[in-house]
Amino acid sequence: AAGVIQSPRHLIKEKRETATLKCYPIPRHDTVYWYQQGPGQDPQFLISFYEKMQSDKGSIPDRFSAQQFSDYHSELNMSSLELGDSALYFCASSVTGSPLHFGNGTRLTVT
Amino acid sequence: AQKITQTQPGMFVQEKEAVTLDCTYDTSDPSYGLFWYKQPSSGEMIFLIYQGSYDQQNATEGRYSLNFQKARKSANLVISASQLGDSAMYFCAMREVYSGAGSYQLTFGKGTKLSVIP
Numbered sequence: 009a010a011g012v013i014q015s016p017r018h019l020i021k022e023k024r025e026t027a028t029l030k031c032y033p034i035p036r037h038d039t040v041y042w043y044q045q046g047p048g049q050d051p052q053f054l055i056s057f058y059e060k061m062q063s064d065k066g067s068i069p070d071r072f073s074a075q076q077f078s079d080y081h082s083e084l085n086m087s088s089l090e091l092g093d094s095a096l097y098f099c100a101s102s103v104t105g106s107p108l109h110f111g112n113g114t115r116l117t118v119t
Numbered sequence: 120a121q122k123i124t125q126t127q128p129g130m131f132v133q134e135k136e137a138v139t140l141d142c143t144y145d146t147s148d149p150s151y152g153l154f155w156y157k158q159p160s161s162g163e164m165i166f167l168i169y170q171g172s173y174d175q176q177n178a179t180e181g182r183y184s185l186n187f188q189k190a191r192k193s194a195n196l197v198i199s200a201s202q203l204g205d206s207a208m209y210f211c212a213m214r215e216v217y218s219g220a221g222s223y224q225l226t227f228g229k230g231t232k233l234s235v236i237p
Binding site: 039041049050051052053056064066096098100102104105107108109110111112113115 | 154156162163164165166169210223224225226227228229230
């Protein structure tokens with residue numbers, strides 16, 4: 009069965025640089041979510057999109073932005089990176105009301 | 120206040136034994152869903168089991184079952200016949216339907232690290 013695809017798997021950036029993470033949801037899933045998981049932490053909700061429109065916003069810094077495109081893939085853009093942004097970033101997708109299915113995550117390291 | 124509480128930071132279980140991972144939750148929404156996810160050391164987040172607040176029976180998925188006690192607001196995960204591959208971090212999560220969020224996003228607990236001993 010198709011799963012949520014995230015790229016890249018690993019990313020190393022320096023402070024103040026920008027990063028773009030990509031997510032391809034499971035086909036026919038109408039909602040995409042982004043989560044951030046710091047080392048030893050639980051995942052924290054960042055933002056979500058329903059049918060390509062932003063539907064909810066969590067603890068996403070103003071330096072971060074995201075969008076969902078016409079082909080349903082989503083991108084998380086992160087600017088002015090800080091050391092504290094080093095984390096595992098998950099994308100998840102679902103059909104409304106069904107369990108979220110997560111991708112394998114992008115591990116971002118900021119040096 | 121914590122919406123999801125997992126009181127066991129770490130647990131050990133002997134191979135082939137059963138183990139219960141605790142989860143309590145706090146919500147005023149009448150309609151909500153409870154989920155368990157497994158996160159191995161490799162990092163991926165794997166969906167295990169789901170329980171809806173109106174479900175009359177406890178959810179089961181293979182060796183996983185969810186002991187849902189609505190009045191006590193608990194949703195414990197039971198893993199039967201533990202295997203070495205069950206060693207991982209386990210997260211309990213909740214989705215509140217009427218939170219006003221509109222996207223049914225999940226709130227996670229802090230997790231329980233399960234170690235299966237040969």
